[in-house]
Amino acid sequence: MPQEPIDPILAELIRTHHQSTQTPHLFFRAWKQAVQLAGITYFGDGSRSGFQDAQSKWDLCPNMPLIQRAIGVMSHGEKVFLAALVSFYNAEDGGRLLQAVDVHGLADLGVLDAKRRALIAHLILNYSGW
Template sequence: MDLASASPVFASVHRELEHFASAPQIFFETWKRGVTLAGVYLLGDGPRETFERATSKWDLCPRMPLIRRAFPPMSPSEKKFLAAMASFDNSRDSRSLLKRSGFEGFSDLDGLDLDRRQVIATLILTFVGW
């Protein structure tokens, strides 16, 4: 008899272990997709070559001083997406960006297109810490 079918608790724990075993890689792949949507120059060392050579989220950290300078002319949805992305790296430092973008809560992501919504949703589901 299969233990997963014998015990709903075991099945649940097994499902979570499987999910979180692959979560860091899925997070990184999704993070890279988000970086291309937010702007490669705003995350990581900047040059496209650095982005292409990135092997972990650490290679593509938000460049907060540059993001703060680039923020004012962005559209409201660009601001919300970038602020949400930055918040995965450092929630304290990105708090002011979230506020400046008008982000009050998850319902404020309604202005994002499907690609950006999928990025944020997947990042939430696979985030295991920075």
């Protein structure tokens, strides 16, 4: 059975990703944008200076106790985005949080706007573990 050729755009993304030595930098750049969009209060020490001075993803870890207290009053989209971000940091905590906000699979990320979906896509593409 003949195989369809892989989409040229997808092939280029895969080639670029495999050749990239910048994956941690690219992840951190997307992470910092996502943190800013979700709210810097929920990451690292929660301060503007802490956000600006952050040098790595370790400087912007999710503040789980604060997130768990605050997530109940957020819009559905805000909850989903924040829970998705937490899942990069800790799969178990993030998974529980995603279930709590009624995300049962990747298709449920469709509630996010294009900017948030694009950031999640960049994070997935450049994720190399926490």
